[in-house]
């Protein structure tokens with residue numbers, strides 16, 4: 001990759017926009033030493049806390065990378081073009097922030113499951129929100145209808161661009177920075193990295209940096225029980241958004257992970273509750289997944305090793321679910337909260353890429 005931001009395409013004449021203003025605040029998130037989560041483990045444990053990105057999640061990096069890359073390629077013109085994306089969560093919020101900065105119109109196609117809070121955040125940034133309510137008659141799923149609406153909007157809107165985070169290599173490249181920051185903070189010694197996988201962007205970018213720098217890091221990818229990301233089992237309903245997917249993204253390269261851990265929705269809740277109770281870190285659902293995965297890989301961690309957990313977002317957007325006892329009891333029965341039991345998913349070795 002010949003250019004400084006990992007982009008294979010040359011900058012347009014006149015250059016690409018510099019990272020100024022709020023854009024300069026994306027990344028450089030804190031790496032926090034965790035001394036209370038698993039004091040029984042003979043390792044040094046750290047959390048890369050992505051909630052401290054200005055839009056509140058790891059997806060600020062992807063949104064910035066994809067929009068800036070498209071501007072660089074001449075596919076988006078600030079002040080004139082429209083970004084159209086099917087996303088209702090962190091990527092949508094990240095895009096809303098970046099598009100507002102670049103004076104780009106953003107249309108987010110969401111579905112009826114999107115929280116009112118997220119819709120309000122998107123509108124506050126100036127994004128337009130289209131809600132798809134009717135499922136695809138053939139499959140009963142909402143996603144195909146969202147994608148159909150994106151296709152219609154792209155066809156009818158001049159100067160429109162679809163970032164398509166599930167296939168866009170700029171999403172992966174954006175996470176070279178995530179791993180570079182972790183590596184720099186630990187003088188290049190990262191023995192284990194535990195991260196949640198959805199589009200495969202975080203996984204791909206971190207694995208790429210590890211390969212490029214010749215680091216000896218074991219990457220543990222965390223997927224959801226009921227997700228098809230790593231070709232295991234059939235897709236089924238999941239409650240916790242972020243990690244996992246019902247179709248395999250074009251971006252995902254399974255060999256980027258050395259191991260895959262599957263966790264349940266309840267694992268996520270218990271992981272989140274334990275993290276806030278032990279470390280006073282209020283984190284989102286996929287962070288709970290990563291905390292639960294740590295228990296699963298604990299036996300593999302060599303004494304003295306540096307172990308890094310990537311925590312993709314904060315808990316504020318999960319107050320009505322993960323941090324609401326009534327919601328937890330409605331979905332999981334009368335579990336003891338916070339329950340400190342080690343959860344029971346499987347560890348799958350899939351070889352090194």
Ligand SMILES: Cc1ncc(COP(=O)(O)O)c(C=O)c1O
Nearest residue numbers: 197198199200201202242286312
């Ligand atoms: C909260 C959360 N966790 C995990 C992920 C997965 O990250 P990636 O898409 O980089 O695989 C996402 C992606 O949107 C997310 O929003």
